[in-house]
Structure formats: C-alpha cells, structure tokens
Amino acid sequence: MLEIKGLTAEIEGKEILRGIDLAVPNGEIHAIMGPNGAGKSTLSYVLSGRDGYKVTGGSVTFDGHDLLAMEPEARAASGVFLAFQYPVELPGVGNANFIRTALNAVRRARGEPELDAVAFLKEARTAIKALKMPDDMLKRNVNVGFSGGEKKRNEILQMALLKPSLALLDETDSGLDIDALKIVSDGVNALRGPNFSALVITHYQRLLDHIVPDRVHVLAGGKIVRSGGADLALELEAHGYAGLEAA
Amino acid sequence: MTVDTFFDRSDVASLVGGSVHREAAASLIRSQGWPTRRNEAWHFTDLNARLRTLDLALPAPPPDAASLVPETTGPRLVFVNGRYVEGLSHSLPFVTLRAFEPGPCGSAILPMVALNSAIATEGAAFEIAEGSDAGVVFLVSVADATYDSVISLRHRIVLQADAKLTIVEIAQGRGVYLHNPVLEIELAAGAVLKHYRLQNESIDAVHVTTILVDIGTRAQYEAFTLTCGAKLGRNEIHASLRGPNADVHLNAAQLLSGVQHGDITTVVAHHAPNCSSRQTVKSVLAGAARGVFQGRIEVDRVAQKTDGYQMNQALLLSPDAEIDCKPELEIFADDVKCSHGATIGALDPEQLFYLRSRGIPEAEARAILIRAFLDEALEPVTDHAAREVFETAITEWWHRNKL
Numbered sequence: 296m297l298e299i300k301g302l303t304a305e306i307e308g309k310e311i312l313r314g315i316d317l318a319v320p321n322g323e324i325h326a327i328m329g330p331n332g333a334g335k336s337t338l339s340y341v342l343s344g345r346d347g348y349k350v351t352g353g354s355v356t357f358d359g360h361d362l363l364a365m366e367p368e369a370r371a372a373s374g375v376f377l378a379f380q381y382p383v384e385l386p387g388v389g390n391a392n393f394i395r396t397a398l399n400a401v402r403r404a405r406g407e408p409e410l411d412a413v414a415f416l417k418e419a420r421t422a423i424k425a426l427k428m429p430d431d432m433l434k435r436n437v438n439v440g441f442s443g444g445e446k447k448r449n450e451i452l453q454m455a456l457l458k459p460s461l462a463l464l465d466e467t468d469s470g471l472d473i474d475a476l477k478i479v480s481d482g483v484n485a486l487r488g489p490n491f492s493a494l495v496i497t498h499y500q501r502l503l504d505h506i507v508p509d510r511v512h513v514l515a516g517g518k519i520v521r522s523g524g525a526d527l528a529l530e531l532e533a534h535g536y537a538g539l540e541a542a
Numbered sequence: 543m544t545v546d547t548f549f550d551r552s553d554v555a556s557l558v559g560g561s562v563h564r565e566a567a568a569s570l571i572r573s574q575g576w577p578t579r580r581n582e583a584w585h586f587t588d589l590n591a592r593l594r595t596l597d598l599a600l601p602a603p604p605p606d607a608a609s610l611v612p613e614t615t616g617p618r619l620v621f622v623n624g625r626y627v628e629g630l631s632h633s634l635p636f637v638t639l640r641a642f643e644p645g646p647c648g649s650a651i652l653p654m655v656a657l658n659s660a661i662a663t664e665g666a667a668f669e670i671a672e673g674s675d676a677g678v679v680f681l682v683s684v685a686d687a688t689y690d691s692v693i694s695l696r697h698r699i700v701l702q703a704d705a706k707l708t709i710v711e712i713a714q715g716r717g718v719y720l721h722n723p724v725l726e727i728e729l730a731a732g733a734v735l736k737h738y739r740l741q742n743e744s745i746d747a748v749h750v751t752t753i754l755v756d757i758g759t760r761a762q763y764e765a766f767t768l769t770c771g772a773k774l775g776r777n778e779i780h781a782s783l784r785g786p787n788a789d790v791h792l793n794a795a796q797l798l799s800g801v802q803h804g805d806i807t808t809v810v811a812h813h814a815p816n817c818s819s820r821q822t823v824k825s826v827l828a829g830a831a832r833g834v835f836q837g838r839i840e841v842d843r844v845a846q847k848t849d850g851y852q853m854n855q856a857l858l859l860s861p862d863a864e865i866d867c868k869p870e871l872e873i874f875a876d877d878v879k880c881s882h883g884a885t886i887g888a889l890d891p892e893q894l895f896y897l898r899s900r901g902i903p904e905a906e907a908r909a910i911l912i913r914a915f916l917d918e919a920l921e922p923v924t925d926h927a928a929r930e931v932f933e934t935a936i937t938e939w940w941h942r943n944k945l
Contacts, residue, residue, distance in 0.1 A: 345895050371901035383896035387914025396910065397900035404901065453900060 296320050297342075297461055297492060302353035303517075304341050311337040313517035314353065319510075321358075321460070322489040326503055326528060327496045329514035330536040335496045336380060338514065339465040342494075343377040344370050357461060371397075372404030376459030378450040380466040385437035390449070391419060393437045398456055422455040425485070427478050443470035451482035458486070462493040468502035480505030500532035545575050548598050548692070549660075557600070558660050563644040567659035570651060577653050586834040586866045587805040589654075592748055592774045598720060600661065601625075601691035610684045612712055615927045618680035619666050624693040626664055636676050638667040642696040652778075654750050658724040662694035670705035670733075678708040678927055683723065685715025685744065695723040701733035701761075708736040710928045713743055713751075714771065720748045727753065729761035731785060736764045738928040740935055743771035745800070750776045759785025759814070766923050768932050769796035769804045770939045776805040783810070783817040783845075790817075795824045795919045797939045798831035805834040812845035812875075819849075824919045825856040826912055827863035828943060838870040841878050848873075850880035857915050858888055909940050 302315040311334045319325045329335055341348050342355060344367035355362040360373055385393065399409040410418070419433055428448050438446050447467055454462055464483065468476055483493065483506050495506055503511070503525065511527040512519045515536060521527065548554060549568050558564045576590035577583070604622035611620055611630055619637065620630040626639045644659040651659070670676045685693055701707055713721060721743060729735055743749045749772040757763050767777050781790045796804040810819040825833035835854045856865035869882040889911050897907035913936060923929050 343899050345899075346891060366904070367895060367898040368901050368903050368907075371899055377899050379896070379899075383892050385893055385896070385911075385914060387917035388910060393897075393900075393910075396906070397897075397902050400903060400906065401901035457900065 296358060297494070298356045300354050302341070302355060303351045304337060305349050305351055306337065306347060310351070311517055312341065315514075315517075315519060317512060317519060319461075319492045319494060321492050323509040324487070324493045324495060324506060325510045325512060326508040327494060327512050327514050328498070328500075328528060328531055331498070333514045334517045335514055336465055339377055339463045339494070339496055342463055343367060343375060368400065369404070371457070372401050374460030375463065376454050376457055376461070377463045378447075378454060378465060378467050380469065382438050382446040382450055384439045386439050388437045390435055390437050391416065391433040394419065394453055394456055397453065401457055418456060419452075422452055426452055426455065426482055428452060444472060444475040447471055447479055448475065451479050455482055455485070460490055460492065462486070462491070464493060464495045466496055466498060468497055468499065476502065477505060500528040503528045543594065543596055543598050545572050551599060553600050554661065557663070561643065563646055564660045567644060567647045567651065567656040570647065570649070571653050571656040571660065574653055581653075583807070583836075586836070586868070587774070587776055587803065589748070589750070589774065589776070593720065596690040596718065596720065596748075598690050598692050601685075601693050601719070602688065605686050607684050607686045610686055610714070610716065611682060612714065614680040614682065614710070614712075615930070616678045616680055616710075618682055620682045620684065621664065621695055622684045623686060623691065624662075624664060624695055626666075634679065636668060636670050637679070638669070640665060640667050652752060654722055655724050655752050655754075658694045658696055658722055658752070661692065662696040662724070665696035665698065667697070668699040668707065670701045670707050672702040673704045675706040678710060678925060681709050681711045683713045683715075683721065685717065685719045685721055685747065687715065687717030687719035687744075689718075691717075691719040693719055693721045697723065697725045699725065699727045699735065701729050701735055703730045704732040705730070706734045708925050708928070709738065710925070710931055711737070711739040712931065713739075713741050713749065715744045715747060717744055718746045719744070720750070722750050723752075725751070725753045727755040727763070729755070729757045729763060731759040731761060733758065733761045734764070735762070736925060737766075738923055738925065738931070739765070739767040739777075740931055741767065741769045741771055741775055741777065742935055743775070745771065745773060745802070747772045748774045751778065753779040755779065755781045757781060757783050757785070757788040757790055760787045761785070762789045762791075764791045764922050765793065766920065767794045767806075768935055769794070769798070769806075770935055772802065772804075774803045776807060778807040780809045781811070781819070783812050783814055783819065786814045786816045788814065788817045790819045791922050792819070792821045793823065793919045793922055795826070795916050796833055797826045797936065798833060799828040799943045800831060801829070802831045803834075804831070805836070807834070807836045809838045809840065810850070812839070812841045812848045812850070815844060815846045815848070817845065817848055819851070821852045822919045822921070823854045824916050825865055826859065826915065827856060827865060828859040830860070830862040832863070833865040835865070836868045836870070837882070838872065839880060839882075841871075841873040841875050841880065843874045846875050846877045848875060848878040848880065850878070852882040854882075854884045855915070856886045857912065858886060905944065912940070
C-alpha cells in the first residue's frame with residue numbers, strides 16, 4: 296500500500312506539490328492525469344528519491360516504510376520502480392550488464408541469491424521476446440542510439456525483470472506508436488496481481504484504454520483536484536482540463 | 543639529490559666511466575639538470591622537485607621477488623630491479639636478453655633518455671622475422687626497492703616486414719624508486735605491433751617511460767597505456783610515421799587519486815602521406831590528483847591526406863583534482879584532416895540517479911560510470927589476456943580508493 300499524506304515539495308524554492316493525499320492499495324492501478332506543469336513528474340521523482348527536490352511537508356509510506364527517508368537504491372530494493380519519461384543514455388554500459396547488475400543488487404538487498412550470467416540471459420531473452428524487442432537490445436549500450444519507442448520498451452524490460460511491487464510510470468506512453476503502446480501496456484498488465492500496484496502518470500487517455508485503472512486522479516496546481524473511476528479519464532478526454540486548476 | 547650528486551656516486555661514476563657514449567649522455571643531462579618546469583616539454587610536470595628529494599642510487603641486485611611478479615597468462619620476460627631474471631621468465635627464440643651498450647647520442651636526445659643511456663645495462667631485444675606472428679609476450683618490470691633506486695631498462699623491438707607481435711607490459715613494485723625505461727621500436731612495412739601497458743608502480747615511485755617508435759609503410763602501432771601507480775608518472779611517446787598508409791593509435795587512460803601526478807605526453811610526427819593517427823586519452827582524477835595531457839601532432843609538407851584525431855577527456859571526481867591539457871597541431875601540408883577536442887566534467891547526476899533508481903548502490907553506480915567513461919580508450923585492446931590485466935587493475939584501483 297502506497298500512502299501519500301499532505302505531501303508538499305519544492306524545487307529551487309518553487310513550490311510544486313501543494314499537499315497531495317493519495318492511497319494506492321496493493322493490487323490496484325491508479326492513473327494520475329493532469330495538465331502540463333501540474334506536478335506529475337515531480338511527484339514521480341519525489342517518490343523515487345531524485346536529488347534536487349525538497350520535501351517540505353507530509354509523508355509517504357510504502358508497505359509501512361517511510362519512503363522519503365530512504366536512498367533511491369533502497370526504495371528500488373523495497374519494490375519501487377520508476378519508468379522514466381526520458382530514459383537516460385549510458386554510453387559505455389552494456390544493457391545486459393546494467394540490468395543484471397540492477398537485478399542482482401536488488402536481489403542482494405532482498406536477501407535473495409544472485410543470478411549468474413547464464414540464468415540471467417535466459418530470463419532476459421524470455422522477457423525480450425514477450426516485449427517483441429530486437430534481440431540485440433541486450434548487447435547495445437543502455438539506451439544509446441535507441442529510438443524513443445525502444446527506450447520506453449527498455450524501461451518496461453527492466454520492470455519486467457526487476458518485478459517491482461510498485462511501478463511509477465511517468466508518461467510512458469509519450470513517443471509511442473500504437474503498436475508499441477500495446478506492447479508496453481501488455482508488459483504492465485502482465486505484472487498485475489495482488490502484490491503489484493502502479494501509478495500511471497499520463498497526459499492522455501489513450502494509454503488507459505490498454506492499462507485500465509482502478510482509480511483516476513486529476514493532479515492540477517500541485518494538488519489532487521478530482522478522483523474517480525476509469526470513466527473519469529474519458530470525461531477528461533472529452534472536456535479537457537480547463538477549469539480544474541481552480542478547484 | 544641533484545644530477546651531479548647522483549653521477550658523482552662512485553658506483554655510478556665507474557659504470558659511466560666505462561664508455562665514452564655513457565659519458566657523453568651523462569654530461570648532457572648533467573649540463574641540464576633534472577627536467578624542471580622551465581623546460582617547455584616539462585612545463586606541467588616538475589620532475590626536478592620530486593627527484594631532488596630522493597637519495598638516488600643504482601638498484602640492489604634482484605632479491606627473491608617471485609611473490610611480487612604478477613600472474614600472466616602467456617610467455618613472459620621478467621626484470622627485477624632492472625635485471626633479467628631467467629628463473630621467472632620464458633626463453634623466446636625471437637628475443638635476445640642483452641647487456642645494453644649505448645651508441646653515440648645526438649645533442650637532441652631527451653633528458654630522460656640521456657639518463658637511461660648513461661646508466662641502463664639491460665633490456666630485451668625483440669626481432670620478429672618477416673611475415674611471422676610472434677603472438678603475445680608479457681614484458682614485466684618489478685621493483686623491490688629498499689632504498690631510492692634508479693631502475694633503467696632499455697628495450698628494443700624490431701618487427702620486420704609484415705611481422706606481428708603483441709606486448710603486454712606491466713610495471714609494478716614496492717618502495718621508493720625511479721623507474722625510467724626507454725623503448726626503441728621499429729616497424730618495417732606492413733608490421734603490426736600491439737603494445738598494451740600497465741603502469742601500476744608503487745605509490746611512492748617515480749615512473750618515466752619514453753617510447754620512440756618509427757612506423758613504416760602500411761605498418762600499425764597500436765598502443766594503450768593504463769596508469770594507476772606512482773606518485774609522479776610520465777608516459778612519453780614519440781611516434782614517427784615514416785611511410786605512406788601507416789597507422790598509429792595512442793590511447794591512454796589514467797586513474798589517479800591522493801596527490802598523484804600523471805603526465806601523458808605524445809608527439810606524433812606525420813612524415814609521409816596517407817597516414818592516420820588516433821588518440822583517445824581519458825583521465826579519472828580523484829582527491830588532489832593532477833593529470834597532464836600534452837599531445838602534439840606534426841604534419842610535414844609531404845604528409846598530404848593525413849588523418850589525425852585527438853581527444854582528451856577528464857573526469858574530475860573532486861573539487862581539488864586538476865587536469866592540464868595542451869593539444870598542439872603543427873600542420874605544414876594543405877590537404878589534411880586533423881581534429882582535436884578536450885572535455886572536462888564530473889559524473890552526470892542524471893546517470894547516477896538512473897542507476898540508483900534501479901537498485902544499484904551509489905558506490906557501485908559511480909564505479910559503473912567511471913568504467914564506462916574509460917571504455918572508449920580501451921577499445922583498441924582486443925587481446926583477451928591484455929583486457930584481463932586492465933580490467934583487474936581498474937577493479938583493484940576502485941577497491942583501493944572507494945570513491
């Protein structure tokens with residue numbers, strides 16, 4: 296269970312989050328929608344522990360742990376995964392090596408045995424096939440020379456292998472064509488289950504046709520201004536975000 | 543100790559007095575003294591300041607240093623305290639272990655080559671016959687210094703036409719010493735020498751290597767040097783492209799911390815048309831370490847269609863680290879392609895966060911990014927045994943420093 300209470304945060308002295316209250320029970324997928332500049336990405340960065348954001352108030356707990364007190368790597372080990380809106384390129388770092396290092400770091404932190412190269416490659420190849428990614432994706436440097444869609448699929452590949460219990464998907468649909476959107480959504484849906492929850496951050500409703508959320512929240516002006524069921528997304532698509540900031 | 547005090551020592555005087563050529567070399571460096579910052583080629587590296595503090599003497603005979611010799615995965619030649627140790631080495635048909643006797647030295651001789659000529663007595667002479675492939679040879683120098691020793695080796699490597707050789711050179715040791723090897727290399731037409739070098743000297747040592755290489759028509763000299771050791775180190779290569787379509791690749795990386803000083807100096811002289819020279823030099827500097835890169839590319843009037851490339855990048859891991867970078871292009875031909883670049887930066891916080899967000903602890907994430915930074919420089923190291931030497935050294939450096 297992810298529980299956010301009265302969360303306020305600023306970047307370089309500018310207040311972005313102005314009191315977020317949100318609870319995502321285990322097994323549920325919630326969507327966060329909202330206009331540009333509403334604080335959607337800031338929320339995902341604050342939850343994953345990126346530097347440069349100052350939490351000025353409130354609390355975030357995940358399965359009872361104080362998430363905000365943890366280093367980013369500890370959050371990952373506890374099951375939090377952020378799929379980046381703009382995945383970072385790592386020249387000189389092989390993708391397979393990167394993902395295996397991450398996977399083993401997380402397994403170590405959870406007290407699980409590490410995977411050797413052979414066992415890892417077997418798992419990775421299965422995941423790659425399921426995501427309809429080219430085989431050479433593991434051999435290439437992390438995100439270097441990847442198309443926008445390949446970068447997003449690489450995020451989903453990492454998620455599939457790290458098997459998080461809480462995924463934060465930050466505009467994972469941006470830059471994806473319809474086929475890639477479907478593949479990425481299938482990747483998320485495959486993880487659905489009682490021990491998986493997700494916060495799907497998106498500007499558009501179309502992703503939510505594929506990943507059907509249990510709840511939809513509208514973030515505007517740094518606050519959740521409306522919450523509802525999956526049909527709220529359709530309503531927003533029809534009427535836009537106009538007027539919501541004031542609420 | 544000054545140059546004069548060193549050469550006035552009775553053992554040094556009697557060695558030098560045995561040969562007019564040694565005496566000529568000695569008087570040359572005596573007249574100049576140890577290189578100082580006033581010497582333009584040494585402007586960023588004050589060798590004099592360091593050597594003045596040492597009580598230099600010729601090295602003791604090799605002790606039983608088997609435990610200090612690194613593990614190697616191929617045939618090797620081992621020198622301890624500047625002496626060849628047969629019991630630790632393999633005999634190779636194309637190598638002569640020689641007593642070095644210098645010939646006449648010109649007045650243009652470099653000061654540290656002059657020092658070497660004056661006192662070096664041993665070295666390996668490689669002669670690879672036309673068209674043959676001599677495989678991989680480890681060339682190891684170990685120092686075990688109980689006092690401030692000057693260790694001078696003089697190697698000569700000759701590859702006849704279309705011959706091939708891979709050398710993995712490792713220099714390491716313990717104690718305080720000056721290691722001042724000189725390598726003279728001649729590559730005839732079509733010869734290919736891969737020269738991989740690890741300078742992993744004692745942290746109290748001074749290391750100055752000078753490599754003088756002549757590269758003939760279509761010949762290739764492919765070098766990579768990794769510097770991790772020595773309080774003060776300098777790796778100086780003079781590469782002359784003598785025949786058309788020759789190719790030289792002088793890559794290097796240095797990993798320095800504390801108050802280490804590492805200097806990479808190269809002079810690439812294009813004397814023939816259609817040659818290419820490539821250099822990717824990377825420095826990782828922590829603590830108050832200081833790196834120097836001086837790279838000169840000279841292109842003769844006749845050296846049309848020269849393709850020269852030079853890239854120097856530094857990763858500064860602390861606000862007290864420093865890099866001095868001096869690229870120089872001297873071009874007298876009009877149809878050439880020469881480019882150079884230099885970058886200085888810190889670890890990228892975005893990349894660091896990306897790795898950490900995947901569960902990789904911060905220290906490990908930093909290690910991954912540093913290793914990635916070095917990758918491009920390591921690219922020419924295709925030999926598996928050499929790769930392993932470097933990967934091990936990089937990992938050990940990492941564990942030693944825990945940055």
